[in-house]
Structures are given as structure tokens and as C-alpha cells.
Amino acid sequence: MSIGDGRTAGGAETGAAALKASTGAQLRKIRLDRGLSLTEVAQRAEVTKGFLSQLERGLTSVSVPTLLRVCEALGIGVGELFAYPDEQVVDSGNRIGMGGEGVAEYLLTPVGATAFQVFRSVIEPGGGTGGPYRLDTATIFAMGLSGSTRLIVGGETRMLSEGASTSFSGQTLHQFDNPGTTVSEVLWVLSPPLPRAARGPA
Numbered sequence: 001m002s003i004g005d006g007r008t009a010g011g012a013e014t015g016a017a018a019l020k021a022s023t024g025a026q027l028r029k030i031r032l033d034r035g036l037s038l039t040e041v042a043q044r045a046e047v048t049k050g051f052l053s054q055l056e057r058g059l060t061s062v063s064v065p066t067l068l069r070v071c072e073a074l075g076i077g078v079g080e081l082f083a084y085p086d087e088q089v090v091d092s093g094n095r096i097g098m099g100g101e102g103v104a105e106y107l108l109t110p111v112g113a114t115a116f117q118v119f120r121s122v123i124e125p126g127g128g129t130g131g132p133y134r135l136d137t138a139t140i141f142a143m144g145l146s147g148s149t150r151l152i153v154g155g156e157t158r159m160l161s162e163g164a165s166t167s168f169s170g171q172t173l174h175q176f177d178n179p180g181t182t183v184s185e186v187l188w189v190l191s192p193p194l195p196r197a198a199r200g201p202a
Helices: 016-033 038-045 049-056 064-074
Strands: 094-096 101-107 117-128 139-146 149-153 156-160 165-169 174-177 184-191
Touching (some): 038 064, 117 149
Antiparallel strands (some): 094 101, 101 117, 117 174, 117 184, 149 174
């Protein structure tokens, strides 16, 4: 699903309901394909059965760290949930669900890219990841495109205004949010790309 209107205020909510439903349906299908019950996955992911049920039906938002725990409980990498562009010239990117509230994220690199992966995040005022998390990737580069985004890496606050950039290990606990009153945007480069399968068995 390609959506190009995330550059405008309110763009982070465009298509959010459809994305929740799609992500939830994927999670449910993967769970059923693995023969796992709601209770089993909920226990592994440290969430309630009711929350997981709502997530699968697209009825609730999920923080990035919680979504990553659910993926780990299912034995998949979060990259398995992405719709990858298949064209060589990517127009605006495919909207993907990485969790968080008030955040629209777009995958800008096609499925065949193996050295790095590029995302664009559009963050509404007050929006963010909903907590700290780690990613199974070696290096993350982040550059502010507009507005001001607060990035916290290993407890250290780094403000990303337009043109400001920083790099850090994906294994370091990090989170981001928009503390301002206008929409902010960040470009992320991950190397290597997020894996589509978890390291260990479900």
C-alpha cells in the first residue's frame, strides 16, 4: 500500500485503521499457521489475552516494544510484517506498521535491498514509539527532515531538527517522540535490514 500524503499534518493517521487491520490479520494468520493459541502467544509476549485478541482484530494500537515482543513470541522478525516495494524507483514508499502512536512510517527500499534499509517516519505532536526497544540490526543512522524529534539512545537525549543527524547501534535501547506542536519527520537508514525471521524458534 503506497501512501504519499504523510508529508502533511494529519498524514500519520491516514490509513491507520486499515494498517492496524492488515497487521493484525497477519499476526493472527502466523499464529494459527504455527498452531499457537492466543494464551500461549500472550504469555510469551507478556501481554494479556484480551489485548492480543484486540491487536489481531485491528482494534487497538501497540507500542513498538510490545509489537517486537509479539513478533518474537511468534518466531518472526518485525520485517515479516512489511509490504516491500518491488519497483526500482520507489514513489513515497510503502506504509508499514512498526507500532507506536501517532507515527506513520514508510519503507523506501525495495525487497531486494540487502545491504541497508531506509524508512521515513512522520510523527504527529505527542506521537512516538511508546517505550524503548532494541532492533536486530547493527547500525542505525537517523536524520531530521522537518520539525524536531526527540531521540533517546541509551538514556542520552539527542534532538533531531531539520538536517541534524546521528548514528548508533540498533542493539542499544532507544526510543523517539515528537515533543513539539508541529509534525516532524525523520529519515532512518538501517544496516543490515531488519530480518524477516527471528533468530530463535517460536
